[in-house]
Amino acid sequence: MFLDHFNSFADFQPAGLLLDFPLVQPEPAPKAPARSRTGGFLPDTLVETDRGFLQARDVKPGDMVYTFDGGSQEVVSLRHAVPRMTTLMHVPAGALGNDCDLSLPADQMVALEIDAVERLFGLPLVLVKLISLAGYNGIKAVAPERLGRIHIECAEEELIWAESGMLMQAGEGGDEGAFKVLSLSETRQILASEEGRALAMTGIEEEDARYPDLLQELLSGPKAA
Numbered sequence: 075m076f077l078d079h080f081n082s083f084a085d086f087q088p089a090g091l092l093l094d095f096p097l098v099q100p101e102p103a104p105k106a107p108a109r110s111r112t113g114g115f116l117p118d119t120l121v122e123t124d125r126g127f128l129q130a131r132d133v134k135p136g137d138m139v140y141t142f143d144g145g146s147q148e149v150v151s152l153r154h155a156v157p158r159m160t161t162l163m164h165v166p167a168g169a170l171g172n173d174c175d176l177s178l179p180a181d182q183m184v185a186l187e188i189d190a191v192e193r194l195f196g197l198p199l200v201l202v203k204l205i206s207l208a209g210y211n212g213i214k215a216v217a218p219e220r221l222g223r224i225h226i227e228c229a230e231e232e233l234i235w236a237e238s239g240m241l242m243q244a245g246e247g248g249d250e251g252a253f254k255v256l257s258l259s260e261t262r263q264i265l266a267s268e269e270g271r272a273l274a275m276t277g278i279e280e281e282d283a284r285y286p287d288l289l290q291e292l293l294s295g296p297k298a299a
Contacts, residue, residue, distance in 0.1 A: 113179070113246070117129060117130055120236055120238070125137065139226065139228070140235045142235070143233070147228045149226055149228060153227065154222060154225075155223040155225065156222060157220045157221055157222040162215070163216065164213065164216045166211065166212040170239075173237065174238075179221075184204055184242055185233055186261070189271075199253070203258070206258045225244075
């Protein structure tokens with residue numbers, strides 16, 4: 075008989091089982107290095123809160139910070155970035171509403187409030203990277219330093235009042251942000267147009283100031299030789 079064999083019913087392992095256990099384990103895909111976040115507040119930057127002006131290092135979740143168009147907003151979280159080489163910009167007192175000289179990160183997003191913005195975009199302000207304002211109101215680059223950053227985050231993107239009169243971005247708006255962000259080239263073009271308009275207005279004012287003298291010369295007739 076065909077079944078009368080010593081190994082007819084021996085235990086066996088299905089060949090397909092080996093397919094479930096590959097001999098070579100796939101290597102995990104390498105993780106992309108975390109991208110360094112731009113912006114952020116230096117630890118000693120003064121931020122306006124319901125407890126008065128505090129250094130950014132002293133702001134805590136739950137504090138209320140004063141913003142451009144949202145009144146006071148609650149700080150949801152704080153993220154501390156490890157110290158790294160930071161290109162700095164020197165901002166003289168009064169250049170952007172600040173009441174004293176400052177050194178701020180070159181990639182800090184700040185509000186620019188000038189007449190050209192209102193004329194071109196119909197907006198009270200736009201956001202620009204501080205480095206794009208080099209040469210404006212005495213703003214200039216200074217030696218880099220190894221500094222940490224503090225990222226203040228509210229429920230939404232906000233412009234926080236800092237240093238007695240500046241507006242700095244908190245959070246990242248991206249392409250869908252609440253505020254219009256200008257590129258480096260756009261910022262330089264706007265500053266150039268604003269400077270040109272200021273020079274033109276200065277020329278008009280000088281001519282207006284001389285108008286009474288010119289009128290008097292015309293009325294008195296030609297001068298005697």
